[in-house]
Each structure stands twice: as C-alpha cells, then as structure tokens.
Amino acid sequence: MSENQFFVDSDKLSEKALEKKHRLENDPSVRSNFMEYQDGMEQISSDVMEKVLSQMDAYDYSSYIEADVKRALMHETCSVEDFKALLSPAAAPYLEQMAQRAKIETSKHFGNTVYFFTPLYIANYCENYCIYCGFNCYNDIVRKQLTEEEIEHEMQVIADSGIEEILILTGESKAMSSVEYIGNACKMAKKYFKNIGLEIYPVNSDDYAYLHACGADYITVFQETYYAPKYETLHLMGHKRVFPYRFEAQERALMGGMRGVGFSALLGLADFRKDALATALHAYYLQRKYPHAEFSLSCPRLRPIVNNEKINPLDVHEKELCQILCAYRIFLPFIGITVSSREQKHFRDGIVKIAATKVSAGVSTGIGDHEEKYTGQQQNEAGDEQFEIADNRSFDQMYGDISAEGLQPVLNDYIYV
Amino acid sequence: MNTQDTFVLGGKEFHSRFILGSGKYSMDLIKAAVEYAKAEIITLAVRRTNTKKEENILDYIPKNVTLLPNTSGARDAKEAVRIARMSRELGCGDFVKVEIMRDSKYLLPDNSETIKATEMLAKEGFVVLPYMYPDLYAARDLVNAGAAAVMPLASPIGSNKGLATKEFIQILVDEIDLPIIVDAGIGRPSQACEAMEMGAAAIMANTAIATAGDIPTMAKAFGNAIEAGRQAYLAGLGRVLERGASASDPLTGFLRD
Numbered sequence: 244m245s246e247n248q249f250f251v252d253s254d255k256l257s258e259k260a261l262e263k264k265h266r267l268e269n270d271p272s273v274r275s276n277f278m279e280y281q282d283g284m285e286q287i288s289s290d291v292m293e294k295v296l297s298q299m300d301a302y303d304y305s306s307y308i309e310a311d312v313k314r315a316l317m318h319e320t321c322s323v324e325d326f327k328a329l330l331s332p333a334a335a336p337y338l339e340q341m342a343q344r345a346k347i348e349t350s351k352h353f354g355n356t357v358y359f360f361t362p363l364y365i366a367n368y369c370e371n372y373c374i375y376c377g378f379n380c381y382n383d384i385v386r387k388q389l390t391e392e393e394i395e396h397e398m399q400v401i402a403d404s405g406i407e408e409i410l411i412l413t414g415e416s417k418a419m420s421s422v423e424y425i426g427n428a429c430k431m432a433k434k435y436f437k438n439i440g441l442e443i444y445p446v447n448s449d450d451y452a453y454l455h456a457c458g459a460d461y462i463t464v465f466q467e468t469y470y471a472p473k474y475e476t477l478h479l480m481g482h483k484r485v486f487p488y489r490f491e492a493q494e495r496a497l498m499g500g501m502r503g504v505g506f507s508a509l510l511g512l513a514d515f516r517k518d519a520l521a522t523a524l525h526a527y528y529l530q531r532k533y534p535h536a537e538f539s540l541s542c543p544r545l546r547p548i549v550n551n552e553k554i555n556p557l558d559v560h561e562k563e564l565c566q567i568l569c570a571y572r573i574f575l576p577f578i579g580i581t582v583s584s585r586e587q588k589h590f591r592d593g594i595v596k597i598a599a600t601k602v603s604a605g606v607s608t609g610i611g612d613h614e615e616k617y618t619g620q621q622q623n624e625a626g627d628e629q630f631e632i633a634d635n636r637s638f639d640q641m642y643g644d645i646s647a648e649g650l651q652p653v654l655n656d657y658i659y660v
Numbered sequence: 661m662n663t664q665d666t667f668v669l670g671g672k673e674f675h676s677r678f679i680l681g682s683g684k685y686s687m688d689l690i691k692a693a694v695e696y697a698k699a700e701i702i703t704l705a706v707r708r709t710n711t712k713k714e715e716n717i718l719d720y721i722p723k724n725v726t727l728l729p730n731t732s733g734a735r736d737a738k739e740a741v742r743i744a745r746m747s748r749e750l751g752c753g754d755f756v757k758v759e760i761m762r763d764s765k766y767l768l769p770d771n772s773e774t775i776k777a778t779e780m781l782a783k784e785g786f787v788v789l790p791y792m793y794p795d796l797y798a799a800r801d802l803v804n805a806g807a808a809a810v811m812p813l814a815s816p817i818g819s820n821k822g823l824a825t826k827e828f829i830q831i832l833v834d835e836i837d838l839p840i841i842v843d844a845g846i847g848r849p850s851q852a853c854e855a856m857e858m859g860a861a862a863i864m865a866n867t868a869i870a871t872a873g874d875i876p877t878m879a880k881a882f883g884n885a886i887e888a889g890r891q892a893y894l895a896g897l898g899r900v901l902e903r904g905a906s907a908s909d910p911l912t913g914f915l916r917d
Contacts (some may be wrong), residue, residue, distance in 0.1 A: 255703070349870045351819060354871055355871070534762065535762040535763065535764065537759075538764065577765045577767075656708045660733065
C-alpha cells in the first residue's frame with residue numbers, strides 16, 4: 244500500500260526549529276514515551292483499553308470467508324465475531340445486503356429522522372505536531388483565536404440560520420485556549436443553542452465536570468488510529484502524543500457527568516479495518532460500563548490540508564466507507580452515526596438513507612468566517628481551515644435536500660437537565 | 661353494543677383508543693394519525709418541542725387533540741420532574757408521560773425511578789401516565805403513587821416485535837383498576853388488535869406507522885384494528901380451544917349417582 248507524504252517544511256521556520264522538526268521526524272529516540280502519562284494527566288483505572296486493543300491485535304480479517312458474512316447477516320443480534328466478518332474483505336460482495344439490513348436497523352431506532360448540527364471553530368492554535376493535520380504547530384497557517392465578542396457574533400450568525408445544535412472546536416493548546424475560555428464559550432452558546440458538544444483537547448474528569456456545568460453535554464475525541472505503533476509515528480510532539488490519556492478521554496468525560504460521547508479513527512492513517520473495529524469496540528465496551536450514556540461514531544477520512552493538498556484517504560474509498568458504516572449500524576443499531584462535510588453531497592445524501600443519523604450543515608472549518616460564508620459579507624482576517632471540506636451546502640440547502648429525499652430533518656432532540 | 665364506549669384520563673373523556681407516540685417525528689405522521697387513525701392524544705417529546713421556527717410541532721397539532729408531553733431524556737426521577745415542569749411552562753398542559761431510561765441501548769424504563777417520579781408529579785397536580793416494564797408490583801406502586809393510567813411496554817421500543825410481554829400485560833389488565841395503555845413495540849395492526857382483545861384500554865404506537873411505506877393507509881389500518889379489538893373485547897370473546905377438538909361425548913358421562 245502506498246503512503247501519504249506528510250512532511251512539509253515551511254520556509255518561515257528558523258533553522259533551529261527546522262532542525263528540531265527533522266529530528267522528531269527522523270529519530271524516534273528523541274521523541275517522548277507515547278505510552279507514558281505527562282504531568283497533570285489524570286490516570287483512571289479502566290480495563291476498556293486493554294479489551295479493545297487485544298481484540299484489535301487478534302483480528303485477522305483475511306481469515307473470514309463468505310459463509311461467515313452470510314451467517315452474520317442471518318443473525319438477529321450481531322455479535323463481535325459477526326461484526327468482524329462484516330468488516331472483512333469477504334463482505335465486499337454483500338455490500339447491498341448489508342445496506343438493506345442497516346437501513347432496517349436505522350429505521351427501527353431512528354425512523355426517517357436526520358439530525359443537523361454545525362461545527363464552530365473558535366481557535367486554531369495548537370501545541371501538537373501531528374503530521375497529517377492542518378493545525379499542526381509546524382504548519383505555516385494563519386492562526387487565530389476568537390475573542391468573546393467574536394464568538395458571540397459567530398453564534399448569532401449561526402443561530403439566525405436556524406441551527407440549534409453546535410459543536411465547538413479548538414486546536415489543541417491549553418495555553419492559548421484554556422478550559423475557562425472554552426467554558427465561557429459554552430455559557431454563551433447556551434443562549435443560542437439547545438445542544439452543545441465539544442471537540443477539544445482531552446482534559447481531566449474535573450475539567451469535564453466544569454465544562455458540563457457551563458452547558459456542554461457531549462464530548463467527541465478522535466483517537467485517529469488505535470494502532471499504537473502507527474500512532475507513535477504520527478503524533479510526534481505535544482500532549483496528544485500520549486496514547487492512553489487520549490483513549491480514556493470519553494470515559495473521563497462520562498465520569499465528569501457528560502450525557503454522551505463520540506468516537507472515531509481518522510480513516511486512511513492506518514489499517515482501516517482494524518481501526519474501524521477498535522472504534523466500534525471502544526464505544527461497545529464503554530456502553531456496557533456506562534449504559535445510561537449516549538454514544539456516537541464518526542467516520543472521517545483523511546482530507547487535503549493547507550500546504551499539503553496531496554493528502555488522501557488511500558485505500559478507504561466510498562465503497563469501503565459505506566461497508567464500515569453499514570457494519571457499525573448492524574453491530575450497534577442504537578448508536579448515532581455522524582457524517583461530516585469531509586464527504587461529498589452524493590455520499591451524504593445516500594448514506595443518511597442507510598446508516599447515518601446526523602450530518603453537519605453550513606460548515607466552515609476556518610476561524611471566524613461564518614458571516615462571510617453565510618452572507619457573503621467580507622470580514623476581518625479569518626484563521627485558516629483545519630482541512631478542506633467537500634460539501635459546501637448551507638443549512639437551508641441541506642434542509643431542502645434532506646427533506647426532498649423523504650427524510651425528516653430534526654434540529655434538536657435534546658434537553659439539558 | 662355500547663356506542664358510548666369512552667375512557668377517561670385525568671377527568672377527560674376520550675373516544676379514540678389510538679395514541680400516537682413521539683419517537684419518530686414527522687408532520688405527515690401527525691396529520692395521518694389525526695385524520696386516519698382518529699387520534700385524540702398525541703405524545704410530544706419535550707426535548708424536541710422547538711424546531712425550525714416555521715415548523716414548530718405544536719402548530720401542527722389540532723386544538724382538539726390532547727398533548728401528552730413525555731420526559732424522554734430523563735435518567736432519573738429528579739430529571740423527569742424537571743422536564744415535566746418545563747413542559748408545563750411551555751404551555752403543554754398537565755398531562756405527562758413519565759419515561760425514565762438508564763440504558764441507551766434498549767431504552768427500557770426504570771420502574772423504581774418511574775414510581776418516585778410519578779408520586780412527585782401527581783402531588784404537583786400532573787395527570788401522570790408512567791411508561792413501565794410490566795411488573796405487577798411496580799404497577800400497584802404506580803397506582804398508589806397517583807398514576808392516571810399504567811403504560812406497560814409490549815416489547816423493546818422501536819423493535820416492532822409485538823406482544824412479547826403478553827402474559828404479564830394480561831396480569832396487569834386483570835389486576836390493576838386503571839386504564840392499561842400498551843406502549844412500545846407494537847409492529848402490526850394485528851398485534852394492536854390482540855392487545856385490545858385482551859382488555860387494554862388503548863394502544864400507543866409510532867414506529868410501525870412512521871416507517872410504513874404508506875403512512876396514511878397504515879394509520880387507518882391501526883385505527884381499524886384497535887376498534888375491532890375493542891369490539892371483540894366488549895362482545896366477550898368466544899371460547900378458544902387451546903388443544904385439539906373437544907369430545908362430543910362428555911368425558912364424565914360414566915358418572916352415575
């Protein structure tokens with residue numbers, strides 16, 4: 244399999260910075276131990292990571308044959324073994340049958356509803372060097388952090404469009420975007436939105452409790468890849484380098500009182516079948532431990548970033564992505580599945596009829612450019628985007644398109660108590 | 661045949677024994693339920709009340725229909741009480757369906773928290789309809805807590821599996837002096853009919869109609885099935901032969917003195 248070429252050198256970096264960057268990239272011995280918690284990182288006692296990783300390590304998808312797939316599709320309840328068969332290459336010829344089964348499960352649990360949300364990036368400062376990400380600290384992009392006034396303005400613009408659920412995102416810099424700063428954004432969001440989710444750097448359970456008190460109720464953390472040796476080569480510096488602390492973020496969020504948590508691997512970074520297995524099992528084992536909580540899975544594929552437009556999801560084509568999502572739905576029929584604007588219109592319109600339950604609308608992954616995007620009015624300098632989006636439809640367009648597919652858009656199905 | 665066959669909830673008289681659930685939400689569904697299944701009660705998830713300004717669900721519900729807000733999203737009694745109060749503040753009236761779930765996978769109701777919430781809400785003057793797992797002791801506790809009806813589930817919500825808890829619902833019908841409204845899991849009109857034959861006071865359904873190919877026709881089918889089941893119940897079902905045919909010569913014919 245070919246690989247993405249992630250390394251890009253900016254000519255704005257000093258010689259010293261460049262030298263450090265190259266050392267991190269080329270000499271594993273200078274990187275910190277990625278399995279070791281850093282100072283201030285809470286360690287919880289949990290067996291979920293062990294369970295997920297041992298299943299993933301033992302998963303040999305080439306050992307499954309068509310009979311396993313047929314059996315899995317016949318079973319009323321999909322076991323972990325069945326799920327493994329559905330993710331295997333042997334299931335590829337059964338994609339249509341899987342889609343039909345997934346559609347039945349989706350409609351049993353969600354009817355014909357599709358939930359809408361929009362992401363709001365409030366800062367793109369980052370202390371990590373994750374080599375595939377547009378926000379990485381060595382990437383030469385326009386950095387910006389919104390002031391409270393700017394955040395409020397963005398929220399007004401978004402709320403005026405009709406959106407009722409917001410996902411607040413930051414780059415991963417606790418120094419620039421503190422927990423208090425994010426908490427204040429949540430307090431403001433409470434005025435404009437019914438449902439507030441966060442996709443920020445992982446924090447300790449007491450910080451999650453604080454953010455929950457500020458109004459946030461959902462935490463999404465992407466593990467990017469569950470395959471530890473690969474993780475180590477992609478996250479070269481910063482707190483994100485610590486694999487177990489990131490893995491345990493959802494559990495700490497639930498300990499802090501959040502209603503729900505979201506998971507994903509970034510497909511295209513490593514072996515996607517193993518990553519898809521681990522993502523679903525991560526949710527599966529946590530659901531068994533925290534049965535009251537709500538769970539959702541996302542399915543981002545690698546996208547081009549500023550200064551590196553060649554980044555692509557390699558062998559995860561739309562067919563593979565569809566297979567993964569159908570397998571998720573059949574294995575975890577009650578779970579939310581989110582498909583972001585990393586995917587194109589035709590894919591999103593199709594997949595909401597099969598397995599997805601939530602889509603983003605009116606999306607910008609830049610910092611402070613909603614007014615420009617929504618109204619065409621030029622604004623002050625905006626911060627650069629995290630990745631290129633593939634579906635530019637506005638909220639109204641999405642609402643119309645989804646309704647035209649015979650589905651029922653739902654803007655809010657949530658109550659903060 | 662009694663033509664004035666009504667049932668009473670919270671002092672209000674209802675003619676239709678079909679109640680539209682709220683799980684899968686669509687304006688077409690509400691219209692079909694009212695027009696074709698003659699629904700007089702429509703459940704409304706408080707957590708979904710405000711949607712796109714021009715499409716507020718409340719605007720689509722005819723004024724002669726009674727709103728039954730539910731506490732979906734509550735994980736314990738305290739949260740259910742808070743949601744019920746919010747619903748009253750929103751102008752949704754005094755009816756409330758208590759739904760408390762602590763399991764996101766099966767969405768099974770938590771009976772003990774439901775009993776607590778029922779008691780608190782009944783004291784605040786709500787007409788409380790608790791959604792529950794069909795357990796006789798819990799049902800008796802709900803009666804004592806001040807419930808206006810008891811709403812046992814037929815099978816896991818959204819499963820369309822029909823009367824999986826049939827025997828236990830029958831016990832509630834036989835032993836509880838409140839209307840028994842069968843809720844959740846009814847997938848076909850025939851199952852709704854069967855529950856009515858057993859003596860249920862009403863049926864709540866949603867998914868079965870919401871996911872049907874032709875919503876209005878399915879709504880009509882449910883309306884008819886529920887009415888048929890009710891009439892069969894009122895008529896007194898004929899003898900059902902469980903095993904084989906009965907002998908025409910009595911088995912006890914040999915007895916002499």
